[in-house]
Structure formats: C-alpha cells, structure tokens
Amino acid sequence: MTRFWKFSNIPQWEKYVLMVALVWTFSIGGSYSWNVYWEKHAEVFAAQFQARSLFSKDLVYRRWNARSGGIYVPVTPLTQPNPYLKGIPEREVTSPSGRVLTLMNPAYMVRQVHEIEKQGQGIRSHLTAINPLRPQNAPDNWEKAALEAFKQGAKEISSESYIEGKKFLRLMRPLVMEEACLNCHTRQGLHKGDTYGGISISVPFAPFAEITSTYLRRVAAGHFLLWGTGMAGILFGACRFRRSESRRIKAEEDLKHSLELSGIVLEATHDAICIINVSDYTVQRANRAFLRKIDCTDEQVFGQTCHAMTHSLCQPCGTPEAKCPIQMTLTTGESHTVEHLHSGKQGELLYEEVTAYPILDELGKITRILHVARDITERKTAEESLRQSQEKYRAIFENTGAATIIVEEDGTISMANKEFEQLSGYYREELEGKRSWKEFVAEENREKESAKQGLPVEVNACPDSYEFRFTGADDSVRDVVVRWGGIPGTGKRVASFLDITEQKRIEEALRSSESLLALAQKISHLGSWDWDIESNAFRWSDEMYRIWGVNRELFPVSYEAVFAMVHPEDREGLNRAINEALYAHKLFNMDFRLILADGRVRTVAGQGEVVFNEGGKPIRMVGTTQDITWRKETEDALRKSEEKFAKAFHASPDWIVITRAGDGKYIEVNEAFLEITGYSRDEVIGKTSTELGIWFDYRDRMLMLKLLNTNDLVRNLEVSFRIKSGELRTMLWSAEVIEYGEEACLIAVARDVTEQRYLEKELRKSQSQLFMKHEELKNLFLQMENIRQEWEQTLDFITDMFILVDNMGRIKRFNRAVENYTSVSHREIVGRDWKEFLASHGLQQNVLQPGVEIFDEAAGKWLVLTFRRYDDGAVSGDVGGVVTINDVTAIKTAAIQRGSIMDQSH
Structure with a gap:
C-alpha cells in the first residue's frame, strides 16, 4: 500500500515521461532484435547459396x-x-x-x-x-x-x-x-x-559469421546512439519542466506587475492599437497613436465601429481583394495579418499592415480583438518604384542576345541571364550569389585570368576583350570571347560571352585531319599496325604505344618484343592464331592479355589480315588492336552485381516484389514479403495485387501508377496495405521500372513503418504539450527577470554594503556600495571568496567578529558585519548567505557623546 501511495502521488507529467522513455527503449530494443534475427537467417542463406553454387559447378x-x-x-x-x-x-x-x-x-x-x-x-x-x-x-x-x-x-x-x-x-x-x-x-x-x-x-x-558480427556491431552502435539521443532529449525536457514548475507559483504573483507594464508599452508604441468588441465591432479602447492617426479624442472613438474609424464605411469591410483580419480571426481562432487601405486625418489613403489578435475569456471564447495597424505607405511606394526599375533592367539584361552576367568585386556572380544558363549548364539558382565566374575558367587559363582580375577597370574605358577556355557543368570545355564593362557608381562589372567553339573546331579540322584520326583512335582505344613479314619491321599508330604502355622513343617494336609482353597463358593461343592466318589463309581474330611494364594486366582484341604475293607467300600483315579491358571488367562487375542482387533480394528485411509491367502479375517475391503478408509463395506467384486485395485504398494504387508514368519511379510513397489476416500495415512504397528476363518489369520495395508512425504520433503529442508549458514558463521567467532588475536597482541606492554568497562562500552578487568602498570593478569581485576579499580591504576584524562594532581607521567609520544564512533549495538546492556591512558611525558617535555627558554629570 505504501508503494502504491507513493506512485499515485507522482505528478502526472512524470508518469507520462516515464511511459515515453519505456516505449522508446522497447522500440529500439525491438528494432535491434529484428536486425539480429534477419542477419542470422541471411548468414545461413548465404552459406546455402555458396554450397549450391559449388554443387552446380x-x-x-x-x-x-x-x-x-x-x-x-x-x-x-x-x-x-x-x-x-x-x-x-x-x-x-x-x-x-x-x-x-x-x-x-x-x-x-x-x-x-x-x-x-x-x-x-x-x-x-x-x-x-x-x-x-x-x-x-x-x-x-x-x-x-x-x-x-x-x-x-x-x-x-x-x-x-x-x-x-x-x-x-x-x-x-x-x-x-x-x-x-x-x-x-x-x-x-x-x-x-x-x-x-x-x-x-x-x-x-567463419567468413559469414565475421561479416555478420561486424554488421551487428555497427547496428548495435547505431541503435545505442539513437537510444541515447532520444533518452537525453526526454530527460532534458523533463529536467527543464521540473525546474520551471517549481518557479511557476511565485511567477504568477508578479503577473499583475507585468500587466501594468504592458499598458505602458501599449501607449509608448508608434503602432495604432485598439481593442474591438466582436459582437458589434465597436472600439472599446485605443492608444494615443490610434487617436493621433484619425485626429479624434478617446470620447469620440469610444462606441464607434472600427470600419467607420479606419475605412469611413457603414458596414464591416471584407472583400476578396481586402479581407477583414477580424473576421478571419473569428473564423479560425488565430491571429491574421493583412494589408489594408485606411483613411488618414485629411481623408488621404494610407497603406497599413493590420494584425488582429484574439482575446479569450475564461471559457476560451473570443470576446474581443486586439487591432494593431502599422503605416507602411512609404515602404509600399519605394517597393513599387524599385519593382518597375528592376523589371526594365531585367528585360534589357535578358534580351541582350549573348550569355551575360553581372560580377561582384570579389568575382561572385550576382545575376545571370538564360543564355549564360545554357552556356554554363547550371540553373540560375545555382549561379547567383553562389559561384564565382573564375570557376568556369579552364585550368590552363586560371593564372592568366587571375592576373586580368587584378587590373583596375575604368568605368568610361573601353571594355576589355579576350579569348579563353570555358568549362561548363558537365566538364565540357568551350572556346569563348569575353567582353567586360563597368557599372557606374558600383564596383560591379558586366561580362558577355560569345561561344566560338564551333569556329575553333572548323579551323582545327581544316588544319589537320590526321590528328583527328589519332584522336579518334585514342577515344576508342583502337590502334592500327602494319607488319612487314619479310623484314620483320612494324609500323604502329600512336594509340598502339598507349595500349602497350611503352614509349615510342625507347621501345623497339619487333615480333619478339611484342610477343614477350603477352600473358604467358595466352602465348600459345596467340601463336597458333597467327600461324593459322599466315599459313592457313584464315583471318586473325583473337582476344588476349598483355602484362605492362608496371605489372598491370590489360585485355585487348586483335584483328588482322595477311597479304600474300603471287606465289602464295605471306609478305605483309595489317590489322588493329583495341583495348577491351573495360569491357571485361564490366562483364565481371555485372556478374558480381547479379550475385549481390540475389543475396540482397532474399535477405532484405523489407519486402521486395517483381511484377510484370504488362499484366501486373507477381513473378518473384522475397521472404520478407511472405512473412509480413502471411501468404505462401504458391498463393502469390502468377497473381496480381488486385486479385490478392493488398491495396487498402485504390486511390493509393492510382497515385503510384500516375507517378510511375510521370517520373518512371516512385520514392517513399506512404500507403496502407491489407495483409492476409486482414490487418492494415503502413508501408513506405518505392518502385521503379526495370528490365528483368528480357521484359519490362516493376521492382517495388516496401518498408513497414506502422509502429514507427504510431510512435511519431505519440512523440508529436508529447512535444506539443511540452511546448505549451515552455511558452507559459517563458513568459513567467520574463516577469521574474523584471522583478530581479528592480531589486538590484533598489539595492544600489542603499549606502550599506550587501553581498550575496553561494554555498562555497563565493561572491555571487553585491550592490554598488561595495564597489564604491573597495574601488574594485565588478568583474574583479564576482567569484572571489568573501572573507578573503573583505580581509584584503582592511575588514579582517569585522569578518572575525560578526555583530561587533569596529572602527575602520582608513574610512573613519564604525562598521558592523552581519552574516545570515538562507536556503535556496527551491531553485538550486544550495545553502548560501547574505553579508551586510552597516555604517553605524552616527549611532556610535551619539552614544559616545551621551557617555561623556554622563561622566561629566557625575
């Protein structure tokens, strides 16, 4: 009974925090256990897969x-x-x-x-x-x-x-x-x-267990970090709420003072403020700014409607062009801000920003509206002038016909037109204020352009013009001519770019067609060769030297030198293929490997044809050699990728399905799908999701198909599915069209987030409650701060010295009399031991004899030191003290004089 009584006396909010902490802990533990369970299954599956592969081999x-x-x-x-x-x-x-x-x-x-x-x-x-x-x-x-x-x-x-x-x-x-x-x-x-x-x-x-152990350690670390972060957040919020709750009662006592202060602020502001009765729209109270704006007295305004005072209308305002903020606030229960045209003293129209705040009674019903109007006429006029100027400037800038930018003094692009977007390959949002124009200068021109940037640009001088290499977003390089001009009155410059890439290309093509052929061979990694069989002399193209990885000047091309670089396992086959071409009149066509000087292995495809003389003797052989290393690596990578996909497909904790795009029938599902839905593989394969009734809301399926048709993929679409048991599960659905088995298919991945969404909902509810409490306490703390400042100002007017110390005897606060007596600045006093500080300024006897009147020869005064302890447990749990040093010189002098008179009388 005692334990139950203690638990029942725990505040409701503490019980709620404890429940949230337990739910969070069980959620993280369940998630980690789920990962361990599936990873162990994946370990056995991987071993079985390897064993089956070995048997098949x-x-x-x-x-x-x-x-x-x-x-x-x-x-x-x-x-x-x-x-x-x-x-x-x-x-x-x-x-x-x-x-x-x-x-x-x-x-x-x-x-x-x-x-x-x-x-x-x-x-x-x-x-x-x-x-x-x-x-x-x-x-x-x-x-x-x-x-x-x-x-x-x-x-x-x-x-x-x-x-x-x-x-x-x-x-x-x-x-x-x-x-x-x-x-x-x-x-x-x-x-x-x-x-x-x-x-x-x-x-x-052992190998699979090692991989599983490494993965689970990472998962455990991630879950522990996530759990710790969540618990820290819960504890932090709970601690803050506990501290604030202890101060709430005292803060409410100062609320009256705060209301008086708000009245002063209401009269001091330059905004026109009034309080309006929602039943008849009459003004109940108005500040001085409101009265000055309409040139009326408080008696003339009281009882008049707000629309008569501000709009000179007989009916409440409220049109589609100028909505009434009071009506909007009454409809929604929240504050609203709109722009209105109000009437001034002389009937002139003023642009004003009007805000309506609801004032609630004890039952939470809106009874009055706080109406705040701020004059923004000058701002609106300036904005309209600026908008017209910018539109003219932007029209000229956008229609220059060339790629144009405006550059700041540090080289940053502040504006760019559409032609520059096309030239650079970036959108305007990626350029303006984020990139320097120097980033588009090719590497070989960077130093030259930096030197140009350092030159002063005269506003009236002719714009500088020169050529350079321009690098775009896709690393494409263009030849351009740039022309610079200054903007008067600013440090900015305008640059226009003319693309001359095509012109350069034509000039280069006319200059040398042979270099283009060499470039084509380099791009395709295809080299050509010519072998004079009688003299054993070879003639190679430049790409042949690059494929073999040798220097033209240092490598003597011969049959023996070339054959020596062939992989030992491929030499016999290569020799046989060459002999068949020379003596059996067959075409030479073979893939073989090379071992380069640095040890790298390169795969090449060789093709050739033999030229015979009239007697049938081979005299010449010509052909090509192409580097196909990338193709071999791609084939190996594709094979490994398919193996990884199969493992990931079946071991994934998320359900994965593959359906035919034509009829929507399932052709493959993983184990997670079968476990979550409760169906067997025979019940699913060959059926459609519609036949199984998996989609709870057909509109989710239509939205998914629409996204697929528009974007060819769907990412994290939250939908509800009905599993075999009839239970609804919330899933994050992602899908994409792929080619599987030489036909168009749809692969979809769904993650079960049912429990996660429930926890998020509970967490949002908790956060909203904590936020409301936090806002309430923040207002109370502001009121407490005002009281503290008033207390400190009062102490500064007292001539006696006051010192507030903590439980360690360190000085926390003091009044101005302490600074005046010791001539020490505020920062040098705070944090010092109060006894050591007073002793260093001639008050050692006062510290040792509290309550005794002691004469201070340096100051010429009689002083009495008193130390009183106080319990600050309501705030921090500390026991501190207050030191007071009173000046009793006048009292002591009077007592001495009375004593002297008594002595004389005797």
Missing part, C-alpha cells in the same frame, strides 16, 4: 567429362592411373612424343578438384555413393542419412554441423545416373535415371 564438370568419354592427362606422382578403370580399353595411351597419358573419369577429376578446393578455401566436398567402386568414397553417418532420404524422394539435405571443432553448413544433393556414366557403372546393375550417390558440400561459417 561440380555437376557441370562431371557432365562435361562424362559426355567427352573422359579426358587424358599426363601421368604424374599426384595423378596415377585409376585402378578402378582396368577394364576400360585404352586406359593409358602414349603420345607421339612418348609421353604417357592416363584416362581420367568424372569421379577421379572431381575428387582432385575437391582436394585443391579444400587446401585453398577450407571448403570440404565429398563424392560418395551407396555402393561406391572406390572404398574411400564410402559415406559417413550424415551422408548415409542423406542418401536414405534421397531414396524417399528428397532433392536436397542441409544442416549445420561441427567438423573438427569448427561450425560448417553441410549440404548434399543426389547424383542421377546419366547415359554417359553407364560405361563405368553397368557392372553395378545401375540404369539410367537411378539415384546412385551424391556430392556433399561443407562450407565453413
């Missing part, structure tokens, strides 16, 4: 070997004749050079590949069967269980196991007897289509 090797009838390889200590192929004819053959070759069947080949794979990557693969020919291929206990499952129709068996103390994913798939394998297995009584064994793949979990 081994199966392809076996089929290739089996369909070829086996392959012959040299006999080595590691590759001995297979004793289980003794009955096979031509198990060993001898090449014309006398080299012994042995027949390698699919099982033998795969077994050797598995050994190499185990040494390199730690992956363990095992070819096994129910009744293997080779005893070493016998299955272990796990493999036996898998083989038995294959007999029952299973297509794949996988599980997590420990091998030699390390965690592995073991996966096994069956091997089905094919016709090409019967040659070696007929004696076992097997037939085509029988399941006779399998290949087990053991993939170590």
